[in-house]
Amino acid sequence: MWGSERVAALDWGSFYLREDMHVLLVNDTWSLCPQPVGHHIVRNKWVYKIKQKPDGSVDWSKALFDLGFTGSHVDYSLFTLHRDKLHIFILVYVDDIIVTGNDDSTIFSIISQLKFEFVIKDWCGLSYFLGIEAARDDTGLHLCQSKYIADLLDCANMVGARSYKVPCISYSKMSKFDGDLLNDPSEYRHIVEALQYVTITCPDIAYSVNQLCQHMQAPTSTHWTSAKRVLRYLKHNTDFGLHYKPSIIALHAFCVSDWASNPDDSRSSSGYGIFIGQCLVSWSSKKQLVVSRSSNEAEYRSLALTTAEVYWVRMLL
Incomplete structure (x- = not known):
C-alpha cells in the first residue's frame, strides 16, 4: 500500500484508535500495573475491522484490541414460543448483547442503565447478530446465515460453482486412507471450522460436517472434495434456516x-x-x-x- 492509499488507511486507523482508546479510558477498562516478576508480557495489536450488514453494505468501522492473537448454539426459541410468559432475558457474547422480553418498559430501563454505565450503541430491533440474520413476521422468527454462507463461498472461490441438492452421498464412508494428503491443510481446516458455525442454523449439514471434522489432522484430496460438496449444497440452499413460531x-x-x-x-x-x-x-x-x-x-x-x-x-x- 503506497501513496494516498497508505495515508488514508493511517488516518482512518488513527481516528478509530483514538475513539476506541477514549471509550476504554472512560469505562476504566484496564488499569496500569507493574509487570509480575517471572512472567512474560502477552503481546497485543490493534485490528481495524469494517462490520457489514447482511446486504453487504458498511454498517460501522471499529478498532479492535486483540490480546494474544488466540483463537452452543444461540437459542432464540423461548422468545417465540410463549411471549406472554417470558421474563427478561439478556444474551451476552463478548461485547454483543441482546436484551429481549415481553415488557418494553423493562427492556428500555435495562438499556438505559447500560448506556449510563458504558458507551454502547443501540441498534434497536434484532436483525443481525454474530453472522446470524434474524427476521420476524406474523408467523414467527426466521434465522439464517445467508451472508455468512456467501462470504464462505467467496473465501473458497466457489461463488460460481455448480450447486448440489444433497450435502453428501448416501452410504458413503470416509476413511483417513482415501485420497492423497493435502500439501497445505490450512484451507481445509479453515473451511470446515466455518462450516461448524453454519450448523447453528443449518442442522441438515451436521452429519456431513461431523464426518469432515474427523479428518482435520491429516485431510486428503477426497476429504476436500467432500467439503466442497457441502459448500455446493449450501449454495443451493443459501436462504434455508430455522423457523421459530408460537x-x-x-x-x-x-x-x-x-x-x-x-x-x-x-x-x-x-x-x-x-x-x-x-x-x-x-x-x-x-x-x-x-x-x-x-x-x-x-x-x-x-x-x-x-x-x-x-x-x-x-x-x-
Whole structure:
C-alpha cells in the first residue's frame, strides 16, 4: 500500500484508535500495573475491522484490541414460543448483547442503565447478530446465515460453482486412507471450522460436517472434495434456516445411530434432535466414544446421549 492509499488507511486507523482508546479510558477498562516478576508480557495489536450488514453494505468501522492473537448454539426459541410468559432475558457474547422480553418498559430501563454505565450503541430491533440474520413476521422468527454462507463461498472461490441438492452421498464412508494428503491443510481446516458455525442454523449439514471434522489432522484430496460438496449444497440452499413460531411448550426428542459407520476404527455415530413444540432447539451428530458390538448397543448409546440432553433442556425450562 503506497501513496494516498497508505495515508488514508493511517488516518482512518488513527481516528478509530483514538475513539476506541477514549471509550476504554472512560469505562476504566484496564488499569496500569507493574509487570509480575517471572512472567512474560502477552503481546497485543490493534485490528481495524469494517462490520457489514447482511446486504453487504458498511454498517460501522471499529478498532479492535486483540490480546494474544488466540483463537452452543444461540437459542432464540423461548422468545417465540410463549411471549406472554417470558421474563427478561439478556444474551451476552463478548461485547454483543441482546436484551429481549415481553415488557418494553423493562427492556428500555435495562438499556438505559447500560448506556449510563458504558458507551454502547443501540441498534434497536434484532436483525443481525454474530453472522446470524434474524427476521420476524406474523408467523414467527426466521434465522439464517445467508451472508455468512456467501462470504464462505467467496473465501473458497466457489461463488460460481455448480450447486448440489444433497450435502453428501448416501452410504458413503470416509476413511483417513482415501485420497492423497493435502500439501497445505490450512484451507481445509479453515473451511470446515466455518462450516461448524453454519450448523447453528443449518442442522441438515451436521452429519456431513461431523464426518469432515474427523479428518482435520491429516485431510486428503477426497476429504476436500467432500467439503466442497457441502459448500455446493449450501449454495443451493443459501436462504434455508430455522423457523421459530408460537407453539405449546411440549418436549419431543428423536435419536438415531449409524452402527460401525467409521471404516477405520468401527465406531458408530449418534444423532439427535430435540424440539420444544414444533421448534428445533438442540441437535447433535457425533462419533461414539467406544466401539459398539451390535446395532442395538449403538442405539442404546445414542438413546443415553439424547436422554442426558433432554434432561438438561428440561432443567433449563
